[in-house]
Amino acid sequence: MSANQDGATLLEVRGLTKTFGTLTACDHVDLNVAKGEIHALLGENGAGKSTLVKMLFGTLEPNSGEIFWNGQAVTITNPGFAKKLGIGMVFQHFSLFEALTAAENIALSLDDGSPISTIAAKARALSYSYGLPLDPQSLVGDLSVGERQRIEIIRCLLQTPQLIILDEPTSVLTPQEADKLFETLERLRSEGKSILYISHRLEEVKRICDRATVLRHGKVVGHCNPRKETAASLARMMVGNDVQAVVRAPAQGIETAQPLLEIRALSRKPATPFSIPLRNINLTVRAGEVIGIAGVAGNGQGEFFESVSGEAPQQDAASVRIRGKDAGGLSITGRRLMGAAFVPEERLGHGAAPRMKLSENLLLSRHATDGKVFVGAGGMVKSDAIYAAAQRIIKAMDVRKSAPDPEAAALSGGNLQKFIVGRELDRRPSVMVVNQPTWGVDAGAAAHIRQTLIELARSGSAVLVISQDLDELFEISDAIAVMHNGELSKPLPIAEATFEKVGLLMGGAEPGHAEHALETS
Amino acid sequence: MMRLELVKRPQRSMLFSALSPFIAFVLTIIAGAILFALLGVNPLKAFQIYFIEPISQVWQLHELAIKAAPLILIGVGLSVCYRANIWNIGAEGQFILGGIVGSSIPVLFPQFEGPLVLPLMLLFGMIGGAAYAAIPALLKTRFNTNEILTSLMLVYVAQLFLDWLVRGPWRDPKGFNFPQTIQFNDSAILPELMPASGRANWGFVFALVAAVLVWILMSRMLKGFEVRVLGSSPRAGRFAGFGINRMVFFAFMLSGALAGLAGISEVSGAIGQLQPVISPGYGFTAIIVAFLGRLNPLGIVAAGLVLALTYLGGEAVQSALGISDKVARVFQGMLLFFVLGCDTLIHYRIRLIGFAAPKLESAPKLEEAR
Numbered sequence: 001m002s003a004n005q006d007g008a009t010l011l012e013v014r015g016l017t018k019t020f021g022t023l024t025a026c027d028h029v030d031l032n033v034a035k036g037e038i039h040a041l042l043g044e045n046g047a048g049k050s051t052l053v054k055m056l057f058g059t060l061e062p063n064s065g066e067i068f069w070n071g072q073a074v075t076i077t078n079p080g081f082a083k084k085l086g087i088g089m090v091f092q093h094f095s096l097f098e099a100l101t102a103a104e105n106i107a108l109s110l111d112d113g114s115p116i117s118t119i120a121a122k123a124r125a126l127s128y129s130y131g132l133p134l135d136p137q138s139l140v141g142d143l144s145v146g147e148r149q150r151i152e153i154i155r156c157l158l159q160t161p162q163l164i165i166l167d168e169p170t171s172v173l174t175p176q177e178a179d180k181l182f183e184t185l186e187r188l189r190s191e192g193k194s195i196l197y198i199s200h201r202l203e204e205v206k207r208i209c210d211r212a213t214v215l216r217h218g219k220v221v222g223h224c225n226p227r228k229e230t231a232a233s234l235a236r237m238m239v240g241n242d243v244q245a246v247v248r249a250p251a252q253g254i255e256t257a258q259p260l261l262e263i264r265a266l267s268r269k270p271a272t273p274f275s276i277p278l279r280n281i282n283l284t285v286r287a288g289e290v291i292g293i294a295g296v297a298g299n300g301q302g303e304f305f306e307s308v309s310g311e312a313p314q315q316d317a318a319s320v321r322i323r324g325k326d327a328g329g330l331s332i333t334g335r336r337l338m339g340a341a342f343v344p345e346e347r348l349g350h351g352a353a354p355r356m357k358l359s360e361n362l363l364l365s366r367h368a369t370d371g372k373v374f375v376g377a378g379g380m381v382k383s384d385a386i387y388a389a390a391q392r393i394i395k396a397m398d399v400r401k402s403a404p405d406p407e408a409a410a411l412s413g414g415n416l417q418k419f420i421v422g423r424e425l426d427r428r429p430s431v432m433v434v435n436q437p438t439w440g441v442d443a444g445a446a447a448h449i450r451q452t453l454i455e456l457a458r459s460g461s462a463v464l465v466i467s468q469d470l471d472e473l474f475e476i477s478d479a480i481a482v483m484h485n486g487e488l489s490k491p492l493p494i495a496e497a498t499f500e501k502v503g504l505l506m507g508g509a510e511p512g513h514a515e516h517a518l519e520t521s
Numbered sequence: 522m523m524r525l526e527l528v529k530r531p532q533r534s535m536l537f538s539a540l541s542p543f544i545a546f547v548l549t550i551i552a553g554a555i556l557f558a559l560l561g562v563n564p565l566k567a568f569q570i571y572f573i574e575p576i577s578q579v580w581q582l583h584e585l586a587i588k589a590a591p592l593i594l595i596g597v598g599l600s601v602c603y604r605a606n607i608w609n610i611g612a613e614g615q616f617i618l619g620g621i622v623g624s625s626i627p628v629l630f631p632q633f634e635g636p637l638v639l640p641l642m643l644l645f646g647m648i649g650g651a652a653y654a655a656i657p658a659l660l661k662t663r664f665n666t667n668e669i670l671t672s673l674m675l676v677y678v679a680q681l682f683l684d685w686l687v688r689g690p691w692r693d694p695k696g697f698n699f700p701q702t703i704q705f706n707d708s709a710i711l712p713e714l715m716p717a718s719g720r721a722n723w724g725f726v727f728a729l730v731a732a733v734l735v736w737i738l739m740s741r742m743l744k745g746f747e748v749r750v751l752g753s754s755p756r757a758g759r760f761a762g763f764g765i766n767r768m769v770f771f772a773f774m775l776s777g778a779l780a781g782l783a784g785i786s787e788v789s790g791a792i793g794q795l796q797p798v799i800s801p802g803y804g805f806t807a808i809i810v811a812f813l814g815r816l817n818p819l820g821i822v823a824a825g826l827v828l829a830l831t832y833l834g835g836e837a838v839q840s841a842l843g844i845s846d847k848v849a850r851v852f853q854g855m856l857l858f859f860v861l862g863c864d865t866l867i868h869y870r871i872r873l874i875g876f877a878a879p880k881l882e883s884a885p886k887l888e889e890a891r
Contacts, residue, residue, distance in 0.1 A: 311760060331762055332762045349757055350754075350756045351760065353754040355754075356749070356750070360746065364757060365760065367761065368762060379743045
């Protein structure tokens with residue numbers, strides 16, 4: 001049942017257009033959000049969702065089009081004005097200071113000079129009344145990602161908005177935490193508040209949203225009632241054609257296959273006050289299999305990736321073994337030369353240098369492994385060779401771009417990710433370690449990336465995928481291990497793994513005791 | 522209500538990137554004309570004295586080359602450091618140490634003559650500069666000290682060390698107690714390029730060769746790529762397997778070697794002996810040269826010539842028109858200002874936005890944090 005289907009219109013957008021150079025990010029977008037509804041904004045990456053929302057929140061200025069708030073035309077010039085109107089926003093990437101308390105972080109954004117103690121009291125009261133318990137005195141650095149999101153939501157609610165914009169809110173939550181969030185959202189709806197819900201998770205859109213607006217290439221391609229659609233039909237509207245379902249052929253004889261990546265009793269002390277120590281991690285990835293590592297963000301996945309990749313080499317050479325040889329003491333270059341490839345979580349500034357061309361970014365991870373092809377005598381870079389190879393990857397991965405060889409920063413996140421994954425796949429590595437392979441990538445491209453990872457494994461490579469997206473892990477993994485607070489559980493074979501079991505491990509149930517925890521909860 | 526906004530351009534224009542210093546120069550001329558007019562001098566005449574006369578005769582071009590050579594050599598080396606996001610402010614000290622170590626051969630072994638002397642001196646000069654630059658590199662990589670402070674402080678150490686040497690152990694015993702070393706023997710003197718027409722020596726050729734080599738290094742070689750990656754996104758550099766500590770040593774020692782080469786070229790070319798002061802601040806002025814040339818070695822050649830000319834011009838207007846030679850500083854400042862302005866407009870365009878006053882009271886300030 002869709003609540004308040006004929007409720008008064010709170011926000012109406014007519015013909016909103018935004019161009020960046022030659023790219024039209026939003027092309028005459030129409031949208032209307034009624035009072036007391038949860039309205040989904042669906043679309044592939046680069047479809048213009050973020051641009052639209054930024055215009056609504058006043059961080060971008062539209063080239064043309066009108067915005068009506070309660071029937072009155074408004075020009076939203078900055079976020080402060082948006083807040084005054086009653087628009088609140090919870091961003092996908094939190095903007096919190098780790099060294100400050102929750103209350104101090106909230107006070108910073110309120111900017112009204114009320115004392116911290118008053119704000120803390122208000123925040124505490126509000127958080128409990130919405131079922132999002134929060135201790136305002138706790139340091140953000142000590143909080144889980146789910147709790148940090150609560151701060152963002154409370155901070156937004158304290159401004160008593162009529163419209164709350166949530167950008168991919170469940171991407172950082174365990175399934176159990178997501179359920180809690182949905183209860184809160186339903187509660188807000190029952191109070192007559194409107195919610196604009198941006199997500200690519202079709203199941204949850206079907207579950208909680210009353211109406212949906214679907215964007216594709218900057219244009220609105222349809223309005224629908226998600227409850228009457230299937231996940232497949234929604235995906236079709238988003239992508240424009242059927243999304244190829246990922247096919248995972250059952251892995252054969254993996255138990256006896258050669259271990260290509262072995263991690264033995266890997267521990268690491270925290271490098272900074274806010275990083276997570278790794279505790280005695282053991283894992284084997286064999287030729288032909290995909291192992292998934294689930295976990296809520298910030299539980300040591302980044303530290304683990306750095307240790308495996310060799311960006312942070314180990315004291316104990318045997319703690320990481322690649323293709324049966326000790327690699328723990330080697331740098332990332334040394335590990336690459338042994339046949340391993342790595343895709344980090346952060347694209348700009350880690351996986352790619354933002355101000356450099358794609359061809360130069362190709363050289364970034366392959367200057368040593370493909371030294372003969374890309375680097376000539378005396379260390380001269382063969383620019384023709386890297387250009388040609390970059391074009392080959394762009395074609396293979398269907399990377400969409402505005403110039404033949406643009407800077408990495410000029411690409412949308414999803415397209416850059418396709419390039420970065422393609423850059424490593426192009427080498428046919430025998431060990432592939434990927435952190436968040438499809439984070440923020442559109443459905444079509446994500447399916448493509450997942451399929452290529454499975455195919456890489458089936459062709460005899462070992463693939464290790466770290467992801468916060470459980471759907472993804474269940475789609476591609478042969479076994480799933482869970483990382484919590486720097487510890488890694490035993491991998492659950494996919495046949496035995498369920499959302500509940502994995503979710504409980506993510507929430508901190510003792511590794512290896514998921515069954516037990518499930519019974520007692 | 523109107524407001525200005527800087528909007529990032531999706532792609533920079535290569536043409537205007539190349540033209541930028543020239544546009545800046547034209548703008549400096551225009552602003553300079555206004556400046557001279559306000560000082561009560563005919564701008565055309567002032568310009569002729571400032572920019573044309575100092576380079577109107579062949580011997581004067583030689584003087585220009587002498588002044589430009591160390592600026593270019595040092596600036597080219599510094600550009601590598603700055604591209605790597607490593608802040609070597611101590612080129613003046615590395616210049617001096619290059620001069621001292623290179624001079625050790627003719628000062629300590631005055632009998633040693635022949636064609637080997639000069640190459641050895643130049644080599645020693647480069648080693649001296651590089652070794653001196655390795656000190657802040659070591660301190661930075663080992664103790665995480667701030668290289669801006671350590672390299673700058675080492676300049677004063679070098680200056681005082683030179684002062685002590687020429688007044689003490691290396692003083693010319695037959696030099697009537699003047700604080701200077703013996704005159705170098707003939708084979709320790711850097712030859713002039715064209716003795717018939719002026720004093721310019723091989724230092725200028727070294728500068729041009731260094732500029733071309735560093736340009737190839739930065740734009741065509743893997744090492745230059747490493748410099749650019751580590752300078753612009755260190756985490757991506759680490760992911761690429763490039764070591765930041767190795768880079769600190771590389772950048773410091775390369776720029777130190779070039780500053781040292783400039784130092785020994787100056788001493789063995791223009792001066793012919795060590796004196797308490799061998800540099801009118803080339804090491805510091807070269808920082809402006811590096812940025813004026815936009816950290817591009819070929820741009821630095823042009824910038825070095827222009828800065829050398831502003832010095833000569835400043836001296837010329839002082840003697841001819843009685844205007845303070847501080848006007849040279851004003852010209853340098855304006856040039857830097859306009860070139861930075863042009864660069865900004867190459868990366869961004871200005872949008873003038875007029876908008877109706879919001880219906881509700883608008884919040885007073887933008888929330889950039891979001």
